[in-house]
Amino acid sequence: MFSANSNRIYYFVASEIMLISIFLKDFAMQEIVPNYHPLRYKDLPFSTSPVEEWKQLVSNFSQQAHPSAVIWNTIKFLEHESLTQIHNHLQVLVFAVGPLHKIKTSSYVSSHQEDTSCITWLDKQPPKSVVYISFGSLATMDRKVLTEMAWGLAKSNQRFLWAVRPGLVCGSEWLELLPEGFVEETRERGLIVKWAPQKDVLAHFAVGGFWSHCGWNSCLESISSGVVMICQPFIVDQMVNARYVSYVWKIGLELE
Structure with a gap:
């Protein structure tokens, strides 16, 4: 599961950056994204992906049914600002239920064998x-x-x-x-x-x-x-x- 901060980026900035992020030069990638402090352009998810992939991503989000609530595997005091922004944007209840690894009874299922x-x-x-x-x-x-x-x-x-x-x-x-x-x-x-x-x-x-x-x-x-x-x-x-x-x-x- 992604954090509230990373998911907030998908919701709010995908349409704004899908064109410009591809053409930014290296020095510009260090610049702060307007209205999204403290994130730089280089921090944005899929910042190096083709424009077509961005368009598909935005399309997928726009076709999603409006949720009744949102549940994040995160800690409220850690991401309070982002959780508040998601609540304000979607106008639904937002629940921070993490960290789930502290409460789940079974181990993470992986194809790799743990060396204890x-x-x-x-x-x-x-x-x-x-x-x-x-x-x-x-x-x-x-x-x-x-x-x-x-x-x-x-x-x-x-x-x-x-x-x-x-x-x-x-x-x-x-x-x-x-x-x-x-x-x-x-x-x-x-x-x-x-x-x-x-x-x-x-x-x-x-x-x-x-x-x-x-x-x-x-x-x-x-x-x-x-x-x-x-x-x-x-x-x-x-x-x-x-x-x-x-x-x-x-x-x-x-x-x-």
Whole structure:
């Protein structure tokens, strides 16, 4: 589920930006969108999509039946302004029922098998000493980005738990694209798994930071556990979420 902030953007600015966002130059992408502070053009969902996709998106929204109420997986005090604007725009009741991961009885269903051995490894680390790194189940990155991340971790001397999903780099099996010697060099202070039990990891005493793609579920899990974030968004609502985490709520740092 997206946050109220990201969904508010779909409702209010899709028709205004579907033409101009495609043609903005790099320097202009840093400009604040008029009437939508603090969002920059670069933060808008689908800002790089073709105009035809924007038109279809707007058409889909316009054809939706008017709701009787709106339910968000969010926290009222976190997004009070956006929830109020949605209420004023739609003139229906708006309910903030999150964070749902705190109340649901079953685990998140994923096609990836959780490696729970990482919890045992975390048990042996000092409090707040480990950076947890995960970019969710859908994001993909360039091989060069993966390599630079690995070199940064190697040179930082920072303890880390890194969930490197098979296919994180398109066509990769798992760790074959990491720099030669990286695993051996960082073995004493780092652990790489294919998939981690994220809620348990973020709630662990040893975790002091979360390097994340800023999917909304990940943001809520990190906020609920009091873990600060390093934001590296990829697609759709993640840019909006990262902007709020870093600029508005000031509980993280966005990587530019």
